[in-house]
Amino acid sequence: MKPRIIPGKELNGFIKGLMERAELYAPKERDTSPFPANPASDENPPALDAAEHSAGTPPVNGNREVSQFFRDTTEFRHITDPAQVNLDHLNTKLPLKELFLPRREVMFTFDTDTPERVEPVEAVAAERIVLGARPCDAAALEMFDRVFLDEATPDPYYRARREKTTIIGLACNEPGPACFCTAVGGSPHGSAALDLLLVDSGDRYLARPMTAKGEALVAHLPEATAPDIEKAAGLEQEARAAMKFTSDTAALQEKLKAGFDHKAWDEIALPCVNCGVCTYVCPTCHCFDVTDEESHGRGARIRTWDSCQFSLFTRHASGHNPRPTGRDRLRNRMMHKFRYFPAVHGTVLCVGCGRCIVECPSGIDLRETLTTLQEELE
Ligand code: SF4
Numbered sequence: 001m002k003p004r005i006i007p008g009k010e011l012n013g014f015i016k017g018l019m020e021r022a023e024l025y026a027p028k029e030r031d032t033s034p035f036p037a038n039p040a041s042d043e044n045p046p047a048l049d050a051a052e053h054s055a056g057t058p059p060v061n062g063n064r065e066v067s068q069f070f071r072d073t074t075e076f077r078h079i080t081d082p083a084q085v086n087l088d089h090l091n092t093k094l095p096l097k098e099l100f101l102p103r104r105e106v107m108f109t110f111d112t113d114t115p116e117r118v119e120p121v122e123a124v125a126a127e128r129i130v131l132g133a134r135p136c137d138a139a140a141l142e143m144f145d146r147v148f149l150d151e152a153t154p155d156p157y158y159r160a161r162r163e164k165t166t167i168i169g170l171a172c173n174e175p176g177p178a179c180f181c182t183a184v185g186g187s188p189h190g191s192a193a194l195d196l197l198l199v200d201s202g203d204r205y206l207a208r209p210m211t212a213k214g215e216a217l218v219a220h221l222p223e224a225t226a227p228d229i230e231k232a233a234g235l236e237q238e239a240r241a242a243m244k245f246t247s248d249t250a251a252l253q254e255k256l257k258a259g260f261d262h263k264a265w266d267e268i269a270l271p272c273v274n275c276g277v278c279t280y281v282c283p284t285c286h287c288f289d290v291t292d293e294e295s296h297g298r299g300a301r302i303r304t305w306d307s308c309q310f311s312l313f314t315r316h317a318s319g320h321n322p323r324p325t326g327r328d329r330l331r332n333r334m335m336h337k338f339r340y341f342p343a344v345h346g347t348v349l350c351v352g353c354g355r356c357i358v359e360c361p362s363g364i365d366l367r368e369t370l371t372t373l374q375e376e377l378e
């Protein structure tokens, strides 16, 4: 498939074309004022940290030295006006996963007196296009696919969203200080799970189609020239070189096999308060809870994000908890990402987006944790 060119830095015409084809989702500034103009809704969720993000106040997170580089005030939202699209931020506050596994979703509703009266809920009604997915977030969807599109038990809600969504990525030319995608097999110009990848080349975008769906979006545009392609390759090299952290994840997987009871976990887990933020902002964490809620004879089965960092996550009805301490739970998070998931699926469950590093209130840096484990485990 031939790479194309979107001439000029003005993307408005391209964005308008996307909006005519399907519902468009893209990074959009959140309304984080203490008094939002509109009531909270799916389109405009309540600001959880309004005080911190009021005008002129930089975000305050655990790792201040890296958080100052992130204006984590955008989220993927439905776009109704091209001016709402904000592609200037590196990462959205919450990852792309919320468009495929929503924070909270009604799976079906029912009548409590006549349980056979179950009404299905359609996961997604219309075709969707996502614009501005960063390569790490998109790569995480390939990991979700292994879980939710498993042949034996595919998840129909997730599958419907995947099938009805075309994903346009945006390459990272200037990775942030917490980014380390190259250490976990990714690339700032990676194309995993994308239909089309845009590369900002200064006065134009290189548009590289990966699938027929992506090609259909740019087939009318002029073909890229050899210098366009060379320039994009140079930008990728520069971006890769900007990320210094490396990790031998294959060797770590072996060490973790024998390191379950190693004393290193005590030191690593000490600062963790098990708030679960790292799992909620992680594009690859995918645990959820399912509950039935009922009122006045009507009920709904609801799926919500859950976190292995909470003690209730594994507590049995008997009261026994196989992971009773914070140390057990942090170790499980690391083991799942760097030992169990690779053993089953052949890839680590981390794309190096750095969100957990930026957002952890205790200042835990996953790169330091990986280095400590590499050095201390035999
Ligand atoms: S590592 Fe940090 S963000 Fe994750 S649960 Fe512990 S304190 Fe919270």
Ligand code: SF4
Residues within 6 Å of the ligand: 278, 281, 282, 283, 284, 285, 337, 349, 350, 351, 352, 353, 354, 355, 356, 357, 366
């Ligand atoms: S573990 Fe941290 S760096 Fe890795 S994908 Fe999740 S949030 Fe990003």
